[in-house]
Amino acid sequence: MRILIVEDDRKMALILREALERQMHRVVSASTGPEGLEIARSHPFEAIVLDAMLPGMDGFRVAQNLRESKVATPILMLTARDAKSDVVMGLDSGVDDYLTKPFAFQELFARIRAISRRPPTEAALYFEMADLKLDPRTHAASRGGRTLSLTRTEFLILEFMMKHPASVLRREEIINAVWGYEETVENNTLDVFMKQLRTKVDDGASEKLIHTVRGFGYRLSAVAC
Known part of the structure; x- marks a missing residue:
């Protein structure tokens, strides 16, 4: 624990x-x-x-x-x-x-x-942004009614981002939240997971929700950076 x-x-x-x-x-x-x-x-x-x-x-x-x-x-x-x-x-x-x-x-x-x-x-059991929905109780996620098949790590990243909607999240913040406050994780490991997550969440959608903020990290928002 x-x-x-x-x-x-x-x-x-x-x-x-x-x-x-x-x-x-x-x-x-x-x-x-x-x-x-x-x-x-x-x-x-x-x-x-x-x-x-x-x-x-x-x-x-x-x-x-x-x-x-x-x-x-x-x-x-x-x-x-x-x-x-x-x-x-x-x-x-x-x-x-x-x-x-x-x-x-x-x-x-x-x-x-x-x-x-x-x-x-x-109050903390359900998250929603635009047509993206996430339920931590059941580990279910969907976009526009389409079920998203997420790995555990992808789910944790998306959950953390949905807890901080529209906020620019530094790379180290995401790494600490998902892998542990005292763990060492390479930046390119996060990049790989973010690429996979963006493919599952945003591909085929007219509105992109996951945005890269160059030099800082990532942001989940219905408004482009």
């Missing part, structure tokens, strides 16, 4: 990372609210462990911004505050579960397993 830890206490972040890695999870860390928000928006994770009190933007606002951005990754909030009002605030902001410090690691592991099994919210 790929897990993002957003925790400004370096000692706590290291303890969490080591504990989760011993459970064979892949862990990425962020130490501020804005950094955690950017990474969570740009890269796929199965769970986010989010501290409530963070510099730059607190965990409640991070969670709220993620949900407003249609990011449905399950969130477990960690906090030293256990007031009922804080619990309500966290749940209202889009957090899936709430764990008060100090805690036992076995409880942490159990709660992460539990939230990762829950289905994501409906």
Whole structure:
């Protein structure tokens, strides 16, 4: 499982990372609210462990911004505050579960397993642009009513692009989102997959949706660059 830890206490972040890695999870860390928000928006994770009190933007606002951005990754909030009002605030902001410090690691592991099994919210389950449709629940994609036969990697690339419609996505952003935040992938590997994806999505269509932005990366848009 790929897990993002957003925790400004370096000692706590290291303890969490080591504990989760011993459970064979892949862990990425962020130490501020804005950094955690950017990474969570740009890269796929199965769970986010989010501290409530963070510099730059607190965990409640991070969670709220993620949900407003249609990011449905399950969130477990960690906090030293256990007031009922804080619990309500966290749940209202889009957090899936709430764990008060100090805690036992076995409880942490159990709660992460539990939230990762829950289905994501409906808002993030379906994407559409022009006549291109993608359903992550069934891994189905179609264009103009024509079923697209996509490989797993092609599907992940298209899903990431549809999460950021009309945005210019840097090559490294796409690589990190699809192959992993800490993986090394050659640029020409991405080019090969983008060529295959463009053939499947745009060939035969009067309106091209996948555009190359020279010197930067790619963009999914119904309007040509």
